[in-house]
Amino acid sequence: MSILSHIAHVPLFEGLPQVQVEDLAMIVTDQVFRKGESIFSEGEEGNGFYVVITGRVKIFKLSSEGKEQILHFFGPGEPFGEVPVFAGQQFPANAEALEQSRVFFFPRKSFVDLIKKNPSLALNMLAVLSKRLRRFAALVDDLSLKEVPGRLAAYLLYLSDQNKGVKDLELNITKAQLASLLGTIPETLSRILAKLGSQGLIETDGRRIKILKKEALQDLAESGGRL
């Protein structure tokens, strides 16, 4: 595959017009790292971001005793270092090739110059990322709807039990904390609460949740089931 078609296949650049793929190809550096070779180190100036073409890269931190804590593995098509580089910050961790790896490097300065010359590159990349976020959010919803309603029902029943069986509950954590407790995101939790509300199982008003149909919640908690 040519450099152009490698770039066009990176999800971060998915669907960019050909002329912008060509612009990116003008600034890219094609690099190969040997197994175990360091790509960047924590604290270094983020002077560009990377995309794995072949091979695998690990991102890790070192404790003060030199113990390695692995944060991520990245494989073909995945960018790394782009969050700090876009934000103009230093690299917050180390990157090292796990096996011989081919990596494309995009220097920050040239990338900023491209955007100044042609803001539509940035707009298109924002569109690409927004679209991927939508897809992920839908997937999280889909995966969560199988389990989170059951866990939520169990949690509400637990709260009620803890409070002598009252049905008028007041959450003492935020919805964001509750979402995280249930292993999902606030947006999905809101959708589940709305659905339980429209089915008449509960009634919500801010942090107050009123249990309307205790038996239905028990069924949901026991089946662990999908709404």
Place this chain on the structure above:
Amino acid sequence: MSILSHIAHVPLFEGLPQVQVEDLAMIVTDQVFRKGESIFSEGEEGNGFYVVITGRVKIFKLSSEGKEQILHFFGPGEPFGEVPVFAGQQFPANAEALEQSRVFFFPRKSFVDLIKKNPSLALNMLAVLSKRLRRFAALVDDLSLKEVPGRLAAYLLYLSDQNKGVKDLELNITKAQLASLLGTIPETLSRILAKLGSQGLIETDGRRIKILKKEALQDLAESGGRL
């Protein structure tokens, strides 16, 4: 809350420097839509994008018989219309307020002018979106690792059965298709395949997958369990 603090709390703009939040506040239009009021229609020029501040918005298409197909609901903090607007396209669907809703509108032209003047706004927004994508990807992994390995094991055993019990399988679909079949994304599937490989259950080489430990795969398929 002031317009500035509403903008600063929108996830799309999370962590932008104060001066860029102020820039955004200069171009925003604060709008209120009544219940049932149309916000934009399919095919209209995408001359700006929206963020829900309060209320709820539905995005829908109309079939040729006028039947409504709902694509999304958006609530507080969620942007809508931004994918086509960033990409410079027409709106691909209709938007309507489900209840009285306060919505911030960011005109495309003023937004592009901001980016031309100061590319770091675009870079920071790219950083925000990349970071959210990371968070979602981790969540998808987390949710998928509970079920996808079991489904993958069941699928591989099924393929083997279909082929008179051979252990050397050749997928006749792409990995992206297989991921979608298993209800996950290619990146998560790759991680699961790598993990099964490192545990010695299978060996993969492109589309070829060799079953090494059939019994262990059967256990995984039956438990539906986490790796």
